[in-house]
Amino acid sequence: MKFELYYWPGIQGRGEFIRLALEEAGAEYQDVARDPGGEQQAVRKLQDLLGDSKISKPPFAVPVLKHGELVIAQTANILLYLGAQLKLAPADEAGRLWANQLQLTVTDWVVEIHDTHHPLGPTEYYQDQKPEARKRSQLFLKQRLPKYLGYFERVLLQNPSGKQFLVGDKLSYPDLSLFQVMEGLRYAFPRHLSRVEKKYPGILALHDHVQQRPRIAAYLVSGRRLAFNEDGLFRHYPELDD
Amino acid sequence: MKFELYYWPGIQGRGEFIRLALEEAGAEYQDVARDPGGEQQAVRKLQDLLGDSKISKPPFAVPVLKHGELVIAQTANILLYLGAQLKLAPADEAGRLWANQLQLTVTDWVVEIHDTHHPLGPTEYYQDQKPEARKRSQLFLKQRLPKYLGYFERVLLQNPSGKQFLVGDKLSYPDLSLFQVMEGLRYAFPRHLSRVEKKYPGILALHDHVQQRPRIAAYLVSGRRLAFNEDGLFRHYPELDD
Numbered sequence: 001m002k003f004e005l006y007y008w009p010g011i012q013g014r015g016e017f018i019r020l021a022l023e024e025a026g027a028e029y030q031d032v033a034r035d036p037g038g039e040q041q042a043v044r045k046l047q048d049l050l051g052d053s054k055i056s057k058p059p060f061a062v063p064v065l066k067h068g069e070l071v072i073a074q075t076a077n078i079l080l081y082l083g084a085q086l087k088l089a090p091a092d093e094a095g096r097l098w099a100n101q102l103q104l105t106v107t108d109w110v111v112e113i114h115d116t117h118h119p120l121g122p123t124e125y126y127q128d129q130k131p132e133a134r135k136r137s138q139l140f141l142k143q144r145l146p147k148y149l150g151y152f153e154r155v156l157l158q159n160p161s162g163k164q165f166l167v168g169d170k171l172s173y174p175d176l177s178l179f180q181v182m183e184g185l186r187y188a189f190p191r192h193l194s195r196v197e198k199k200y201p202g203i204l205a206l207h208d209h210v211q212q213r214p215r216i217a218a219y220l221v222s223g224r225r226l227a228f229n230e231d232g233l234f235r236h237y238p239e240l241d242d
Numbered sequence: 243m244k245f246e247l248y249y250w251p252g253i254q255g256r257g258e259f260i261r262l263a264l265e266e267a268g269a270e271y272q273d274v275a276r277d278p279g280g281e282q283q284a285v286r287k288l289q290d291l292l293g294d295s296k297i298s299k300p301p302f303a304v305p306v307l308k309h310g311e312l313v314i315a316q317t318a319n320i321l322l323y324l325g326a327q328l329k330l331a332p333a334d335e336a337g338r339l340w341a342n343q344l345q346l347t348v349t350d351w352v353v354e355i356h357d358t359h360h361p362l363g364p365t366e367y368y369q370d371q372k373p374e375a376r377k378r379s380q381l382f383l384k385q386r387l388p389k390y391l392g393y394f395e396r397v398l399l400q401n402p403s404g405k406q407f408l409v410g411d412k413l414s415y416p417d418l419s420l421f422q423v424m425e426g427l428r429y430a431f432p433r434h435l436s437r438v439e440k441k442y443p444g445i446l447a448l449h450d451h452v453q454q455r456p457r458i459a460a461y462l463v464s465g466r467r468l469a470f471n472e473d474g475l476f477r478h479y480p481e482l483d484d
Contacts, residue, residue, distance in 0.1 A: 069336075101301070
């Protein structure tokens with residue numbers, strides 16, 4: 001049974017965490033963002049889904065995954081489901097909860113990264129909150145980023161199965177998400193990252209491992225991988241970098 | 243087997259979503275915030291847990307729940323576990339994912355509520371970000387709050403089992419969390435809430451139902467329920483209200 005992913009066209013955004021899991025598993029999926037009818041048609045499909053007054057479990061926002069009868073939303077919730085479906089998480093309860101816990105910590109981190117360019121919230125353009133974005137970015141880079149990077153480095157070091165992966169001795173979906181956050185941070189804050197990232201050798205090794213996995217490597221050079229841009233989560237505004 | 247909850251003393255914060263589930267189920271639990279050794283001892287226990295360099299699954303932050311061998315963090319992850327343990331969520335996969343999806347939407351909402359008083363992030367005091375907090379609060383009350391309230395009202399209306407509960411025809415943990423958010427919003431923005439809340443009769447009926455459930459009613463008047471205050475998630479700063 002095919003998976004169907006609903007997400008905005010033109011950006012990686014939160015949909016990308018789902019795409020990386022589907023791509024790593026070699027799963028067959030239909031991506032509404034690449035609807036053959038074009039971007040307008042894709043947006044219409046998303047709006048129809050989000051506004052559907054008949055659906056019994058309405059989503060608040062995309063990404064949404066359809067699989068058979070199931071229509072589920074929230075990135076970490078979709079990954080919890082796909083972790084089991086695609087064998088990208090341990091099968092036992094403690095392992096599943098641990099993968100979910102790490103993914104929720106990635107979620108918190110991603111909100112803080114988004115808020116570096118949108119400290120006044122998602123309703124106003126970046127152009128209308130530039131001074132606030134500058135303040136928040138400086139605080140984020142100085143105080144919050146080392147806390148998150150230090151945490152994930154520590155998770156790798158304290159993993160009793162060795163420091164290659166976050167969860168046990170196999171790749172799981174939080175590894176893919178951590179790779180994506182590192183890619184996004186390097187895009188958004190290239191000067192700052194080049195200065196600090198070497199303090200986290202475990203994370204860098206995991207990032208490089210993910211990048212070289214055959215299916216991920218093929219995906220990254222395919223037309224399916226969109227480029228980062230200034231409409232997404234991770235935005236490069238040089239004035240917010242070091 | 244007893245549950246052990248680790249959370250900061252003196253505030254409801256994110257720990258309160260866990261407490262409400264434990265209280266509704268009549269579960270036996272030990273609350274480190276009320277350690278007989280006092281608040282200093284409680285904080286020492288939290289810091290020992292958060293800094294433990296031997297633990298195989300280190301938490302990023304509290305709340306943390308210990309149950310037997312299990313040590314889990316992240317509010318929604320703890321509730322996912324407790325939902326099954328305490329029968330506060332459906333047993334089938336689709337129902338569990340739906341409860342988790344709703345809880346993650348509550349999580350997003352709570353971050354936005356927190357950011358009304360901390361738009362520059364958690365590292366600076368409110369006093370050092372008052373003008374930004376005023377801007378963000380106005381945008382939140384005008385544009386984001388109706389989106390969230392409208393969404394949860396719609397979830398109730400579109401529930402095929404009737405509009406009494408968010409998930410199926412029984413109380414589940416997202417109902418308790420929605421109750422808590424409404425309590426918090428009334429505390430933080432009393433003028434605004436008294437003006438708008440009547441537009442959401444389904445949410446108000448659910449709030450009142452939760453408040454009157456025997457165990458919740460008993461909890462709310464017990465010494466275990468802390469008062470809201472200006473160190474928590476939901477803060478009353480009159481200058482941020484209408």
